[in-house]
Amino acid sequence: MPAKKSPRNNGKAKTALPASVESRIKASYPELPESERRIADLILEFPGEMAAYSATELAELSGGSKAAVTRLVQRIGFATYDEARRAARDAQSWGSPLYLMARETKKTGFSDRVRAHIEQDVQNIAFTLEGLRGDSFNEMVTSICQARRVFLLGYRNSHYLAGYARWQIIQGRGDVYLLPAAGETIAEEIADFTAEDVLIVVGFRRRLSQVPQAMAAAAAAGARIVYITDRAAAPSPHATWTLPCAVRGMDLFDRYAAAMSLLHFLCVAIVEELGKEGRTRLQRIETLHEDLHDFD
Structure with a gap:
């Protein structure tokens, strides 16, 4: 007797998701609703923000809602926001400059920058x-x-x-x-x-x-x-x-x-x-x- 097809994927083989957060977002971006796209745009520009902020803080920075953040991370294959944030932290440890770039940098004078x-x-x-x-x-x-x-x-x-x-x-x-x-x-x-x-x-x-x-x-x-x-x-x-x-x-x-x-x-x-x-x-x-x- 043939196996039943899963109603979620209509029997199609599940495609492996890309590893990085931004790659996953890019793969799903055309299907994102506007509420999730605002959050996605912020993450794509500064992926390291996920490592630094909670879901609530990320929602406030993007002008979205915490519920939209939750829906977005689940849409791109993470069970929870904390799981997605761990992936971003792993990328920082791996050394990706994209994940190490801050959204806002403290403005200082030239001599202070040299000293630092x-x-x-x-x-x-x-x-x-x-x-x-x-x-x-x-x-x-x-x-x-x-x-x-x-x-x-x-x-x-x-x-x-x-x-x-x-x-x-x-x-x-x-x-x-x-x-x-x-x-x-x-x-x-x-x-x-x-x-x-x-x-x-x-x-x-x-x-x-x-x-x-x-x-x-x-x-x-x-x-x-x-x-x-x-x-x-x-x-x-x-x-x-x-x-x-x-x-x-x-x-x-x-x-x-x-x-x-x-x-x-x-x-x-x-x-x-x-x-x-x-x-x-x-x-x-x-x-x-x-x-x-x-x-x-």
Whole structure:
């Protein structure tokens, strides 16, 4: 006997809803009544408002009603407003600038803005470096110095930070590589990883799915892994050492001053640990710069 068709979907397969709040609203927007559309317009412009306000407050901001807010969130697939608000908070933790943008920002003078900017970066640097454990940090530095090869992996903004670190480390030791190279995949590199290699992963939000996958593959090959990431990241079971870094401030973009300071601190420690070997390599490099007329 054939199964009865559900009266709600007339037997049609249920389409999976998009994950984000704004994507769900956009998918349902043409069918929204005017009372819900006013609320939807506010959320689409500033999705992070859902994380900050109750249903009543959001209704007041949009000129709608609490009942309309409830109908809207249920229409887009959430059981309650609190469930929708948790999704917005998750997006903030994930690092979406759209969800970190405030509807109203406090107007201040230029000098006050400069001072606040400096204070936020200083706080992040202090919070990051003061959280380091000396024994673990020294063990990690020694491992990087003694490794057969060192690889640095990063995507998006993290790729530039990984490139900076690679350029500093290579002053003191050879066989330091940046992944992924332009137009390349990384499977070919990971295929040759051994327990003698170290992989430094710079993985700040928003992280691509390739990051945990690459870490899992590298760990399976026996490589030791240094994971430099933001404090909102979930712990990685594949990381040998994890260096959490403070990147948040009061504005919508993440701040990387602490990340650069941490990488600088790490690279200086590596070159110092290399000792005479590192200094000899650096001297050879400087001689070659002169011979090749690299700089004016």
